[in-house]
Amino acid sequence: MIRSALRLLLGVFYAFAGLMHLVRPAPFVSIVPEGIPFPEEIVFWTGIAELAGAAGLLQPFDGKMRRVAGIGLAAYALCVWPANINHFAMDMARPDNGLGLAYHVPRMVAQPLIIWLALWVGGATDWPFLRRPRNLS
Template sequence: MSIPTDVLGLAGIFAVSGTIHLVRPQVYEPIVPKFVPAHREMVLGSGVAELACAAGLLHPRTRPAAGWASAALLLAVYPANFKMAADAQRSHNTALKVGTIARLPLQVPMIRWALKAARGTDRA
């Protein structure tokens, strides 16, 4: 059984991002919302979660559970993406401002891909 291209893409995104979370956690610490405790630990934990989701998405038997976990993870980290966009608006860098705002709706197709994996179907 082959891996759907969108699910494979999501696994790749999680693998790269999860690795960066573990190797360079200081990149992500500034975007962790203030209400979240233990920023470093949360960044490291989310990196491990991303790597686990990536691995789970690659195997048909674990794909449904990994799909649900991936959707939950994407929803859980959304406040950090929103904070990054809000913080960027104080910058003089127009490309950063636009890029961080444009990135926010990109969570939607990623969540759809995760739900597709969770359901084991071609629909999200």
Template structure:
């Protein structure tokens, strides 16, 4: 399930890379290349989740990815730069920022790195 979410977003980062440039913090060097690289990371992570031998590493790397892109989401929320088709309201930004820990946890859970909060009783 998580792979089915990451793969299309990875493709979107590649084919629509220019649309993501406004939300890149100005301190990020080579923003276009970084956006394309993040798309490749999402696609590779999605594929890695589907392969039992790479599932654990893919989950860890996707969690790190979600952590690393959080600053772009924060910048987008507070800078006020428009990035259509993404909304520019706090109805979008508030939940997006609050849910980022879930986006970090989900690949860890999907890959079996963590089982919290669904531990089985001993």
């Protein structure tokens, strides 16, 4: 029940984020680390990846597809972490500290949690919870 609810929540979050990457790409393009080629295209395709991952998590019929989507979204969250770190550094270098530590520190701490959550709600891991053996009698 909790896993299903969190899967729904994470799927909706990624669907919204993916949509925002496509309709309002400028904020995302602005945090792509310097030296990464084709930032507009990267933001477009990361939006598509988020939408595809969300669709995979949210579909109710195929556990294998949910597992693949969870693994894909976990890998995605790991790959975009440098952009989040870059955003943190850029903001803190501004005279007004941008969004500030109250925004960026929880975001940095949450990234490994989001990676694990994608794996857990997708069914790729049960860690740290153990599945109960099924009663076959």
